[in-house]
Amino acid sequence: MTEMVRKPFSFNRVLIYTVLLTAAAVYLVPLVVMLLTSFKTLGDISSGNLMALPTHWTMHAWHKAWSTACTGVSCEGVHHFFWNSFKMAIPAVLISTGIGAFNGYVFSKWRFRGSDLIFSMMLFGCFIPFQVILLPMAATLGKMGLANTTAGLVVVHVTYGVAFTTLFFRNYYVGVPDALVKAARLDGAGFFTIFFRIMLPMSVPIFMVCIIWQFTQIWNDFLFGVVFASGDSQPITVGLNNLVNTGTGVKEYNVNMAAALIAALPTLVVYVLAGKYFIRGLTAGSVKG
Amino acid sequence: MSRLELRAIRKTYGKAERETLKGIDIDINSGEFLILVGPSGCGKSTLMNAIAGLEDISQGAIVIDGTDVTTLEPRDRDIAMVFQSYALYPTMTVRENIAFGLRIRRQPKEEIDQEVQRVAKLLQIEPLLDRKPSQLSGGQQQRVAMGRALARRPKIYLFDEPLSNLDAKLRVEMRTEIKRLHRRLRTTIVYVTHDQIEAMTLADRIAVMKDGELQQLGTPKEVYETPANLFVASFIGSPAMNFIPVTVQKGDRGLHAMVKSDSGETIDLPLPLALSAYENKEIILGVRPEHITQIQAHKEGQPLVARGRLTIEVTEPTGPDVIALVNINGIPVHCRIDPDHPVDPGDVAELMFDMSKTSYFDPATEQRITL
Numbered sequence A: 001m002t003e004m005v006r007k008p009f010s011f012n013r014v015l016i017y018t019v020l021l022t023a024a025a026v027y028l029v030p031l032v033v034m035l036l037t038s039f040k041t042l043g044d045i046s047s048g049n050l051m052a053l054p055t056h057w058t059m060h061a062w063h064k065a066w067s068t069a070c071t072g073v074s075c076e077g078v079h080h081f082f083w084n085s086f087k088m089a090i091p092a093v094l095i096s097t098g099i100g101a102f103n104g105y106v107f108s109k110w111r112f113r114g115s116d117l118i119f120s121m122m123l124f125g126c127f128i129p130f131q132v133i134l135l136p137m138a139a140t141l142g143k144m145g146l147a148n149t150t151a152g153l154v155v156v157h158v159t160y161g162v163a164f165t166t167l168f169f170r171n172y173y174v175g176v177p178d179a180l181v182k183a184a185r186l187d188g189a190g191f192f193t194i195f196f197r198i199m200l201p202m203s204v205p206i207f208m209v210c211i212i213w214q215f216t217q218i219w220n221d222f223l224f225g226v227v228f229a230s231g232d233s234q235p236i237t238v239g240l241n242n243l244v245n246t247g248t249g250v251k252e253y254n255v256n257m258a259a260a261l262i263a264a265l266p267t268l269v270v271y272v273l274a275g276k277y278f279i280r281g282l283t284a285g286s287v288k289g
Numbered sequence B: 001m002s003r004l005e006l007r008a009i010r011k012t013y014g015k016a017e018r019e020t021l022k023g024i025d026i027d028i029n030s031g032e033f034l035i036l037v038g039p040s041g042c043g044k045s046t047l048m049n050a051i052a053g054l055e056d057i058s059q060g061a062i063v064i065d066g067t068d069v070t071t072l073e074p075r076d077r078d079i080a081m082v083f084q085s086y087a088l089y090p091t092m093t094v095r096e097n098i099a100f101g102l103r104i105r106r107q108p109k110e111e112i113d114q115e116v117q118r119v120a121k122l123l124q125i126e127p128l129l130d131r132k133p134s135q136l137s138g139g140q141q142q143r144v145a146m147g148r149a150l151a152r153r154p155k156i157y158l159f160d161e162p163l164s165n166l167d168a169k170l171r172v173e174m175r176t177e178i179k180r181l182h183r184r185l186r187t188t189i190v191y192v193t194h195d196q197i198e199a200m201t202l203a204d205r206i207a208v209m210k211d212g213e214l215q216q217l218g219t220p221k222e223v224y225e226t227p228a229n230l231f232v233a234s235f236i237g238s239p240a241m242n243f244i245p246v247t248v249q250k251g252d253r254g255l256h257a258m259v260k261s262d263s264g265e266t267i268d269l270p271l272p273l274a275l276s277a278y279e280n281k282e283i284i285l286g287v288r289p290e291h292i293t294q295i296q297a298h299k300e301g302q303p304l305v306a307r308g309r310l311t312i313e314v315t316e317p318t319g320p321d322v323i324a325l326v327n328i329n330g331i332p333v334h335c336r337i338d339p340d341h342p343v344d345p346g347d348v349a350e351l352m353f354d355m356s357k358t359s360y361f362d363p364a365t366e367q368r369i370t371l
Ligand SMILES: Nc1ncnc2c1ncn2[C@@H]1O[C@H](COP(=O)(O)OP(=O)(O)OP(=O)(O)O)[C@@H](O)[C@H]1O
Pocket: B013, B014, B015, B016, B020, B038, B039, B040, B041, B042, B043, B044, B045, B046, B047
């Protein structure tokens, strides 16, 4: 029996692993190159090959990218932009996820005349390209007095993200048996009590999905950042762009790479910490009740 | 202990073109155990949800203890419901599940603890109080669902197929337990089931529904022995009642009907004189399988008893009886035979017809002919 179960060597296995490992390597090479380059000196870069280890490991490029590199006129590195991104992303993620949870709850458990139509129209929001809303949004932000502010960016990202978060939560809550809501109503719970005491506690997986999705979208956004923010409210993506495009003469690849890694770090961390929920939340639609 | 009156309840769902409830009128006495049966989709759950206040009704009134509650919210009706799917709150422990309704109603903590203890003891779920629903077996979840309903001591309990997800043995156990609970608490209960035995054993009265209409309301005995129409007759009882269309004829010894066995032999079935209005007309005999049996000496010579020779086609031993299939007038007919009188497929057996318990139906109206 055991021989049949354990096949120590099979052609298929080897093939599968070879393909997977190759694919992983292909995807990892750019990251490795970036990491290696960010720890090299400029001299090392111009003389050596891309994949070679640094002859002399140094944090100099990271320091410079963080606090002294020039991004346009000022030369203070990207750290302001980095914190700006947090100031924008955290409230935007939380608000859009919260609104999405509430919308999803209403669209799945408290349907009313026309609620399906409204839901379809919200879904439409998922398919509207960024470019289309630039001008109207700029005008709206101007009227609200939020042009060129972090709060303005938060408004933009919340507006845009609610379509997605509503879709996520609504589909998740459709899988929750209606009998739960009925039982709670008979127990005397009202609309909000059911939302906060019954629905939200069972929403951890879909919260994780929404948070990862929204955080990645918002953190990586460049277009809204470059259009709706200026100066001290610009996010890290804009900062990175400025850093790479400023600078005269010799290209400081090591500094560029370090700055790019700084810009990518938070989304990586979020994935590592919450990634398993992402998979789980996407696959496990319903709740065992 | 509360009286529940359903007055001419009508319900049409928002987008549906057909009416789901077409005027349901039932008075449920205080402390009564009412069982609701009917085919799938006939509106049982809809009626339960309407009573609970989870669905609005289109017309009619729901009255509890003389108070019209038709427009009240579920929480203000003081009704508890046990769902087929149990609907336990998955993120709460058993204790929290049971206490939830009491907490919402802001009862003092000591009272809640006491109540949880009382209910847990009653249902023997004390060791489970700190578990989550996902860590319980189906039977245990079912108990917790009942516990949640019992905790508030509401005026009325609604059970919507509470046992249908349990295996056969557990179902019998819980059935007994529910009956015992009802004996003790004497609370008004409305209970939906698909299970014949559950209906017959638990009910004070049974309400049979079809297509949103009440077909018959009566004690289990009434519904079983004097079904109001062909539908009730065929729905209640397993194996189902046999229906044999015959023509009422007048003979020298009173009314009778002639039927033919599969071999062409004529069997003469005596009919009560009360059917004289149907002389030379067609009626449908409704004969329960237990009234076609082996020859029983003590019934010999009684007025509404007949004999006939029939070929046994199939036998199904159930343990206490053997259900045998024969053919009368070309219609398959089930009989119930004592296993001590062995019959085998292919045998020609002499069977006894006890017509004193037969129901008679008008083929045109499908209604019972009351004698
Ligand atoms: N929310 C709804 N909207 C529209 N029609 C509905 C809705 N709920 C139920 N119905 C319809 O009403 C009818 C009665 O449904 P109901 O659930 O009351 O049947 P039931 O007697 O409980 O059946 P079962 O024995 O299968 O549980 C069905 O035809 C069903 O399709």
